[in-house]
Amino acid sequence: MADGGSAWRDPELDLRLMARPHEVIEARGHLIDSHRMEVMFDTIVAHDGSFEVEEFRIGRTNEEQSYMRMRVEAPSEEAMDRLLGDLIGLGCATAEQGDALLRPVERERCAPEDFYSTTNHRTEVRLNGRWGEVRRQRMDTAIVVHDGAAECRRLRDLRVGDQVVCGQHGIRVIPEAKERDRLAFSFMSHGVSSERQVETAVQQVAALLRQTKTQAKRVVAVVGPVVVHTGAAPALAELIRNGWIDCLLAGNALGVHDAEAALLGTSLGVRLSDGRQAEHGHRNHMRAINMIYHCGGLRQAVEQGKIASGIIYECIRNNVPYVLAGSLRDDGPLPDAITDMNEAQDAYARQLEGAGVVMCLGSMLHAIATGNMLPSRVKLICVDISPAVVTKVSDRGTGQAVGVVTDVGLFLHTLRKIMAEPARAERESDVA
Numbered sequence: 001m002a003d004g005g006s007a008w009r010d011p012e013l014d015l016r017l018m019a020r021p022h023e024v025i026e027a028r029g030h031l032i033d034s035h036r037m038e039v040m041f042d043t044i045v046a047h048d049g050s051f052e053v054e055e056f057r058i059g060r061t062n063e064e065q066s067y068m069r070m071r072v073e074a075p076s077e078e079a080m081d082r083l084l085g086d087l088i089g090l091g092c093a094t095a096e097q098g099d100a101l102l103r104p105v106e107r108e109r110c111a112p113e114d115f116y117s118t119t120n121h122r123t124e125v126r127l128n129g130r131w132g133e134v135r136r137q138r139m140d141t142a143i144v145v146h147d148g149a150a151e152c153r154r155l156r157d158l159r160v161g162d163q164v165v166c167g168q169h170g171i172r173v174i175p176e177a178k179e180r181d182r183l184a185f186s187f188m189s190h191g192v193s194s195e196r197q198v199e200t201a202v203q204q205v206a207a208l209l210r211q212t213k214t215q216a217k218r219v220v221a222v223v224g225p226v227v228v229h230t231g232a233a234p235a236l237a238e239l240i241r242n243g244w245i246d247c248l249l250a251g252n253a254l255g256v257h258d259a260e261a262a263l264l265g266t267s268l269g270v271r272l273s274d275g276r277q278a279e280h281g282h283r284n285h286m287r288a289i290n291m292i293y294h295c296g297g298l299r300q301a302v303e304q305g306k307i308a309s310g311i312i313y314e315c316i317r318n319n320v321p322y323v324l325a326g327s328l329r330d331d332g333p334l335p336d337a338i339t340d341m342n343e344a345q346d347a348y349a350r351q352l353e354g355a356g357v358v359m360c361l362g363s364m365l366h367a368i369a370t371g372n373m374l375p376s377r378v379k380l381i382c383v384d385i386s387p388a389v390v391t392k393v394s395d396r397g398t399g400q401a402v403g404v405v406t407d408v409g410l411f412l413h414t415l416r417k418i419m420a421e422p423a424r425a426e427r428e429s430d431v432a
Contacts, residue, residue: 021080022073024054024095025087029175031066032058036175040090047083049074069095084168089119093172100125100170102145105162109155111142114166118143118152119173120376120398125150126170137375138349156342176376176400199414201404205381206418208357209244217356218246222370223311224363225253228267230409233258233311235416236361240314244419247351248315248322251366252330252337255298255312259334260288262310289332297335323347325366349373357381362408364389371398383411 031037044051055069072087074080084094103112120139124131127148134143135151143165144153150165158164165171212219227236239245257267265272269281278284295301302308302316315322325344326337338344348370352358357379360367367382371393374380380401382390390403404411 020073020075021077022071023080023084024069024071025084025092026095027068027090027092028065029091030059031068034175036090037066037068040087040092043086043090044072044083047074047079047086049079049083081168088168088171088173089121091121091173091175094169096169097126097129098169099127099129100143100145100165101167102163103166105158105160105164108160109158111155111158111164112166115142116165116167116171117141120372120374120400121176122174122375122377124172124174125165126172131172138373140372198404198406198410201406202411202414202418205359205404206415208379208381209419212356213244215356218354219244220247220249220352220355220358220370221245222358222360222363222366223248223250223254224361224366224408225251225257225267226362226408227311227412228254228257228261229270230362230407231272232409232412233261234309235409235412237309237311237314238416239412239419240311240320241318242419243318245320247355248311248320249348249351249366249370250322250324251363252324252326252333255324255334255336256285256289256332258310258312259292259298259301259307260285262307262313263288263291285331289334292334292336293332299336321351323351345369345373352378359383360393361412364392367393368396368398371401372396374398374400376400383408 027036027040029036041051050073051070053068053070055067057067059066072083074083103115105111118134118137118139118141120137122137123134123143125134125143125145127145127150132150135149138152141152141154142158143150144158145163145165153162209219221236223236227233236245240248261267261272264278264284264287266278266281266284269278269284270276271278271281291306292298292301295304295306298307298312299316302313307313312322314320323344324334324337325341325348326333326339330337333339338347352370352373355374355378358370358374358381360370360380360382362384364384367389371380376399378400380393380398381404382393382401383404383406384390385405385407387403387405390401390405393401
């Protein structure tokens with residue numbers, strides 16, 4: 001103990017502590033009620049780091065944002081780089097007000113090794129002293145700057161000379177704030193569960209569809225063949241016919257079994273009228289594919305009067321765009337199926353532009369793929385009988401996904417009924 005009672009300190013230890021890699025970071029937003037601040041602290045500790053909060057201002061109303069500034073340390077430069085990457089994804093940004101680091105692409109489809117890989121949250125980069133929003137936001141891409149504007153670009157689309165954002169500085173991410181409105185899906189706020197009243201969930205989905213339409217945004221349906229198997233194709237077809245669906249994304253199987261149902265009245269060889277196996281019904285989907293080839297495609301089959309009902313029929317009759325993405329296991333596939341995977345991804349991405357809500361109906365793989373293309377501000381409703389499917393969609397980065405664990409057929413029949421109620425009430429009022 002030194003004179004005056006103060007504890008003796010090792011000068012070498014002080015020097016080592018001062019030499020530890022550190023950054024000063026800032027965060028803004030609804031840090032407390034969204035639990036982001038708690039997650040930030042846990043993330044720092046998980047990286048064997050430490051933090052000291054230098055300033056904290058709490059939002060005084062439910063609309064006002066909070067602000068936090070803290071010094072963060074890590075045991076090594078590598079650890080600091082990993083930690084900083086995780087913190088940026090949580091909405092932090094370095095307090096240093098420098099511009100983002102740009103490096104050129106030297107080989108086609110190859111980004112610089114330290115390129116910044118995006119999340120699906122709204123992202124801004126600092127260029128020429130000003131923050132600007134990154135366009136075409138989606139996860140797992142690079143950020144390319146051209147003519148002073150930044151946009152997300154997939155690795156396969158990088159070209160020699162493209163200027164790519166690298167490192168961790170001059171980047172900030174704005175996670176979606178916790179919703180406080182009546183359409184915040186509070187009934188789904190406690191994880192995935194089948195122990196919820198289906199009609200209550202569908203009513204909130206219906207309210208969300210109506211809100212999306214009033215905002216002039218698109219409603220996109222991602223549909224699996226189970227919609228046809230469960231006898232729900234007429235319900236979805238009615239939603240399309242009445243203008244509630246603006247685009248249909250699906251695999252080849254949806255088109256095949258929808259055509260089989262329209263042409264032969266079966267799905268996977270099972271009669272939709274009574275649920276009994278049709279004689280030689282296992283061949284019906286191949287007969288349907290053959291008929292479509294004879295016509296030249298689904299649109300031609302509709303125009304020739306061969307197909308007069310179904311999901312694709314209503315899309316064609318009502319000018320609702322649809323995309324059928326092929327896969328390795330497809331029979332046929334239909335002439336309309338896009339068998340080049342890059343082209344199929346591009347077609348999906350084009351149709352998702354302007355989407356306000358996406359409904360994924362009984363298709364795990366297409367739901368995950370679609371979720372990976374969406375910015376986090378676009379709501380994704382995943383409907384499946386299996387809770388594991390809904391969980392997988394969220395686990396693969398689509399944190400905004402909410403789940404309705406129920407039979408897809410029941411969901412669509414209930415949704416069709418609810419969406420028809422205002423129109424029915426209006427007609428009855430006109431008659432009166």
